Amino acid sequence: MNEFIPPAKPLIGDEERAAVDRVLRSGMLAQGPEVKAFEEEFAEHFGLGRACVAVNSGTSGQHLGLLSSGVTAGDEVIVPSFTFAATCNSVALTGATPVFADIDADDFCISPASIESRITEKTKGIMPVHLYGHPAKMDQIMAIAQKNGLQVYEDAAQAHGASLNGTPVGAFGTFAMFSLYPTKNMTSGEGGMVSVEDAEVERLMRLYRNQGMEKQYHNEVVGFNTRMTDIHAAIGRVQLTKVDGWTTARQDNAAFLSENLEGVTTPPVADGAVHVYHQYTIRVPEDRDGLAAALKEQFNVGSGMFYPVPNHQLKPFAGTTADSDLPETMKAAAECLSLPVHPSLTQADLERIVEGVNTLAKAGA
Ligand SMILES: Cc1ncc(COP(=O)(O)O)c(C=O)c1O
Numbered sequence: 001m002n003e004f005i006p007p008a009k010p011l012i013g014d015e016e017r018a019a020v021d022r023v024l025r026s027g028m029l030a031q032g033p034e035v036k037a038f039e040e041e042f043a044e045h046f047g048l049g050r051a052c053v054a055v056n057s058g059t060s061g062q063h064l065g066l067l068s069s070g071v072t073a074g075d076e077v078i079v080p081s082f083t084f085a086a087t088c089n090s091v092a093l094t095g096a097t098p099v100f101a102d103i104d105a106d107d108f109c110i111s112p113a114s115i116e117s118r119i120t121e122k123t124k125g126i127m128p129v130h131l132y133g134h135p136a137k138m139d140q141i142m143a144i145a146q147k148n149g150l151q152v153y154e155d156a157a158q159a160h161g162a163s164l165n166g167t168p169v170g171a172f173g174t175f176a177m178f179s180l181y182p183t184k185n186m187t188s189g190e191g192g193m194v195s196v197e198d199a200e201v202e203r204l205m206r207l208y209r210n211q212g213m214e215k216q217y218h219n220e221v222v223g224f225n226t227r228m229t230d231i232h233a234a235i236g237r238v239q240l241t242k243v244d245g246w247t248t249a250r251q252d253n254a255a256f257l258s259e260n261l262e263g264v265t266t267p268p269v270a271d272g273a274v275h276v277y278h279q280y281t282i283r284v285p286e287d288r289d290g291l292a293a294a295l296k297e298q299f300n301v302g303s304g305m306f307y308p309v310p311n312h313q314l315k316p317f318a319g320t321t322a323d324s325d326l327p328e329t330m331k332a333a334a335e336c337l338s339l340p341v342h343p344s345l346t347q348a349d350l351e352r353i354v355e356g357v358n359t360l361a362k363a364g365a
Contacts, residue, residue: 002352007302008183009344011246012235019234026230031210034230038237039193042178045240046161048171048195053205054233058157058179060226061192062090062127065175068196068204069151071096075124077153080110081310081321082329083129087155088311091127099123100312100321103328106268108281108336109136111328115144125151130159130169132306132338133185133250133278134269138164138172153177157192158278160185161247165272170195175205180236185250185278186243188236191228249343250277253350257339260354263361264337279306280341284361288337291360299356304338 023034035054043052055061071077073095079087081100091098102114110128126145128136136154145152154176156162156169163169170176178184180191196202204221207214212223254277258266265283269275284291288305295301310329312321323330339353 002300005301005340005349005352007304007338007340009342010182010187011344015238016235019238020231023230023234029231030229031227032230034233034237035228038233041237041240042193043195046168046170048168050171050195050197051202053194053196053202054228055192055194055209055226056228057190058177058181058192059086059090061177061194062086062155063093064205064208064226065153065177065194066090066094067208068201069174071124074122076120076122077124078115078118078126080129081312081326082108082307082332083131083311084307085311085314087127087129088317092316100326102326103332105328107134107270108132108332109134112137112140112144115141119148123150125153127153127155129155130162132281133159133162133276135162135164135169135273142172158184159276160243162276163274175201185246185276186239188232191232191236246343247276250341253341253345254280256350257354262358264357277341279338281336281338283335284337285335286364288335291364292337294360295356299352301353301356302340305336306338308333
């Protein structure tokens with residue numbers, strides 16, 4: 001049988017290995033000059049026009065961003081239920097309550113109309129997720145936030161380089177988090193990068209990252225150790241020089257899939273949006289799980305379901321929101337299937353993915 005096509009594949013080359021070796025030889029392993037350089041280069045590379053703070057994971061970046069923005073017990077933050085658990089966990093960890101909004105059918109991202117229906121006097125902010133690498137409807141979301149005096153926290157974990165009407169994701173909200181987990185569009189091994197609008201929020205983030213200290217033994221707040229190491233930053237700095245090429249490859253792969261797939265709904269791209277295809281997600285209205293299993297068995301093609309169990313159904317949040325209040329979330333959770341789109345795919349891989357999906361979709365029809 002043909003070789004397995006994995007749903008994701010981290011790309012680590014000689015340059016990353018050499019960068020790690022350079023740091024190891026320097027003897028300076030913990031947070032230091034590599035982290036500082038990575039923060040500056042990341043902000044510059046993606047044209048964010050604001051400061052960036054590096055941390056040890058995307059999740060801690062969101063948690064610290066929320067704490068630094070003043071989110072606390074008694075507050076509500078509106079989040080999509082159709083996302084990875086870290087989005088909602090980071091809110092809950094501050095003591096605030098995640099309030100689940102529905103998504104829109106077209107982009108799988110949080111629905112502005114649903115956001116408006118969830119606003120109460122306790123709402124402090126909105127956390128849109130640029131899901132799969134497609135920007136959320138930031139123009140409408142920023143207008144709702146402004147009208148209601150709310151903050152916006154972007155979950156850009158999957159969206160390095162995505163933009164809307166020329167504005168990069170990560171340049172809209174009070175802060176934005178980019179994950180650097182190995183399967184993301186670029187990685188540092190583990191890690192997170194947070195872009196921050198306001199200098200005081202940035203200062204607090206740096207304090208929380210380092211036990212509450214800017215100056216040693218002059219602790220100002222109760223903090224964590226969520227520092228990024230120089231080893232991880234060195235990997236991330238190299239990946240920054242490669243990510244644009246990988247994004248183009250993802251977009252070319254997505255274009256081929258969208259041109260050739262039949263019998264399934266391919267992912268649309270909104271006017272003015274740049275989609276960076278962290279995932280290429282189709283909708284399979286009938287028997288998605290069966291199609292995924294047959295793709296693997298008959299064509300040796302891997303795929304992913306992000307996310308078959310929406311957050312409002314997870315144990316920590318169960319009972320907070322009725323399924324019937326989140327109809328598009330429930331539909332997407334049953335239908336979504338992410339096909340390989342990563343930059344390592346060959347033309348033969350792409351053709352096998354298309355052949356597999358088209359054959360199986362036709363057989364099921
Ligand atoms: C949408 C979303 N939010 C948050 C995270 C958390 O990022 P990390 O895994 O780097 O903590 C991820 C990635 O795993 C994600 O996909």
